[in-house]
Amino acid sequence: MSKTVNITDIARLANVSVATVSNALKGKKNVSAATRERIIKIAASNHYQPSMAAQGLRTQHTKLIGMLVHDFQNVFSSTIAEDINRELHQRGYSLVVIANNSKRLLNASLFDGLIVFNYPASKQQLETIITASKLPTVLMASDSQLPNVVNVVTDNRSSVIQLSQLYEQTDHKKVCFFTNDADSYNSNSRWQTYHDYFLNKHQYDITSDTYNAHFRSEPARELALKLLQAQKYNFFYCLNDMMAYGVYQAAEELNLTIGQDISVVGFDNTQSHLAIFQPKLTTADPNMPLWSKMISDQLIDRIENQALMSNRTEYVPNQVISGSSVHLID
Amino acid sequence: MSKTVNITDIARLANVSVATVSNALKGKKNVSAATRERIIKIAASNHYQPSMAAQGLRTQHTKLIGMLVHDFQNVFSSTIAEDINRELHQRGYSLVVIANNSKRLLNASLFDGLIVFNYPASKQQLETIITASKLPTVLMASDSQLPNVVNVVTDNRSSVIQLSQLYEQTDHKKVCFFTNDADSYNSNSRWQTYHDYFLNKHQYDITSDTYNAHFRSEPARELALKLLQAQKYNFFYCLNDMMAYGVYQAAEELNLTIGQDISVVGFDNTQSHLAIFQPKLTTADPNMPLWSKMISDQLIDRIENQALMSNRTEYVPNQVISGSSVHLID
DNA sequence: TACCCAGGTACAGGTAAAAAG
DNA sequence: TCTTTTTACCTGTACCTGGGT
Secondary structure, eight states, rough: OOOOOHHHHHHHHHHHHHHHHHHHTTTTTOOOOHHHHHHHHHHHHHHOOHHHHHHHOOOOOOOOOEEEOOOOOTTSSSSHHHHHHHHHHHTEEEEEEGGGGGGGGGGTTOSEEEOOOOOSSOHHHHHHHHHTOOOOOOSSSSSOOTTTEEEEEEOOHHHHHHHHHHHGBBBBOOEEEEEOOOTTTHHHHHHHHHHHHHHHHOOOGGGGGEEEEOOOOOOOHHHHHHHTTTTTHHHHHHHHHHHHHHHHHHHTTTTTOTTTTTTESSSOHHHHHHOOSSOOOOOEEEHHHHHHHHHHHHHHHHOOOOOSSOOOOEOOOOOEEEOSSSOOOO | OOOOOOHHHHHHEEEEEOHHOOOOOTSSSSOOHHHHHHHHHHHHTTTTOOHHHHHHHHHHOEEEEEESSSSSHHTTTSSSHHHHHHHHHTTTOOEEEEEGGGGGGGGTTOOOEEESSSOOOOHHHHHHHHHTOOOEEEEESSOOTTTTTEEEEEEEHHHHHHHHHHHGGGOOOEEEEEEOTTOOOOHHHHHHHHHHHHHHOOOOOOOGGGGEEETOOHHHHHHHHHHHTOOOOHHHHHHHHHHHHHHHHHHHTOOOOOOTTTTEEEESSSOOOSOOOOSSSEEEEHHHHHHHHHHHHHHHHHHOGGGGGOOOOEEEEEEEEEOOSSSSOO
C-alpha cells in the first residue's frame, strides 16, 4: 500500500509552495499561466487527489449529500435515488446513501445536506435526528415544520380526486380502502382526500371501510382474501401499489378477474424490473424526474444560500396512469 | 444554523485540555474515573460529535466502507447491500453506497475499503479505478489478480453442474444458453462450466446454441420469442434470472406452459417484492447471508491486518433451488 | 499607486506521543 | 505511577505580506 501523494509532494516536485499548488489547482487567478500548467501536469501525472478530510476540515463543506434510508433492501424499486444522484451530480454534489444504522454519520459534519426517503420513524423521532444533525434537509414524505427542512412531496390531492371519480364510472360500488400506519404522511394525506371526496360528493363516510395493510403486499393479500371470500367489497382503493399487488394475488387465488369481477387502484406507479401487474394497474405516477429535480434544487438552495431558511412545502404534480384494473361502464 | 459544538467547547466547559476530552471519550485509560464521567456527561448533554474530517485527517482512517454500484436501482432490489451493511456495522464500520459518477470519492481518502458490486465496466477499467484508489477492495464478480483485491464470488461451478444434470431427466433435449457480454465474469464462468459438462458428458458442443441476451429480461424475451416461434429449442438455460423472466414472458405470449411445453432454468435466485415466476423457477441461490459475511470478513482483515495483502479468490457455496420450471420424466 | 505572482502563516478539529506536575 | 497538559501533526485553504514591474 504505497503512500498517498499529497499536496506537499506536488509542491516539492514543482519547486513551489503548497499554497501555490492549491491556488493553481483551484483555479485562483494569482498564479501565472506557466506555473499553473506545470503544476497541473505534475499533479495529474502523480494522480494527486486532495484529501476530502483536509478539504472538509478547512472549508467546512464537503459537497456530499447524505440520503438516509431505512434499509437498503426494501427501499425502492423506483428510480428515485438514481434520478436524484444525477441531478446533484450536475450541480457538483455527490450523493451517498446510508442506512438507518449509520445515523452517526449525520452528526459528524460529513454531509452538507440530507435527504430522507421513506423513513418509517415517527415524525417526532425523525425531527430529533434532523435537529441533531443541524443539516439542511429535504423530506420526501412529511409535513414537518422544522425551520431548516423543506418538504418536497408528491401532490396526492389531485390524483386522489381523479381516482375517486372512477367510482362514478363503475358499477362496483362496494368500496374499501387499504392504508398504512397512523404516522404515515402519504397514507394520511391520501386517505383524508378520499374521505373528504366521498363525504362531500356521495354523503358517504369511508371510515369503517378502511383497513390498515401497512403499505405492504402480504398483509394486503391476506386481508383481501378474507374480504373477497365474504363478498364484502368489489372495489379496492389501495393507497400504494404494493398493497394493490397483494389484492391482485388474492384475486388470482380466488379465480377472480381484475377489472372484471373486481376493481383495484393503487398509488405510486411502483415499477419493478421483474414483475408485473396483469392487467395493468390504474395508479398515480409521481413524476420522478421532476421530483428529483425539485429535491436537488431546494436542497442546494438551502445549502448555498442561507437566506432561505424558512420552512416550506413543495408539491410535485403527478398524474394518473390509466390501466384496465377498474371495470368501467359506458 | 447554530455553530456545531467541537472538542474545544467541551474542553472549556469541563475545564480540562482538549487532549483529556479526547482521551476520556475514546476510552483511553490515562484519565481518572471522575474526570471521565464529568466529560462524558458534558459531551452528551451538548450533543458533541467529533468531526469525521478532523478524525480522519489525523488518524488516516474513517471506518467508512464505500460500495460502488453502477446504478442504485439494481442494488436495492436485492438484499445484498442490506446484508453487508449489517455485517460491517457489527464490526464497527459503516457502509455508504455511491454510484458510478461519484468515483472521485474513491481517491479522496474518504474510505478505508471498497466493495464493488455488479459493476459492468471491463476488467481493465475496473482495475484502473481500484489501483488509483489504493484501497483494499473486495470484488463480487471477478477474478482480478490485483494484489490488494480479494474476489469473493459465488461458486458457480457446483450449481451449474447440478442444473446441467436436469438435462438427463427431461425429454426436452433441444437446449440453448442465454449469456451476457464477453467481459462478464459470471456469464463466462457459468458458460464455461456448462460447456465443459455438455462436451464431456454428452459429446455436445453448446457454442452454436449460445445467445447473448445481456443478462436482461427484455432482450431475452425478444430472443425467446423468435426461437420459440421457430420451434428451435425447448430447454432454455438462462445464466441469470432476469433472462429467465424474459423467457417466461415470451412463453406466456405464445401460450406455452413453462415446465410442460418448455423447460427453463435461471441463476441467482433474484427475488423481487412484487412479482414473480409462475411456476416457480429452478435456479441457484447465492446464499447472501454467507456471502455478505465473507465479504465483510475479508475486507476488514485486509484493512486491519496489512499482512494479508496477497491476492486471493474465495468461493461462496450456493445451492440449487428446485422449482417446477423444468419438465422432468420419471 | 497599482497589479501580478509567489510564499508565509494561521487555522479547521481532532489524536498520538512526549513532557510535566 | 497516575493524571493532565503541551506540543506536534494530519492535509489542505484563506488571507496577508512583500518583492518586482
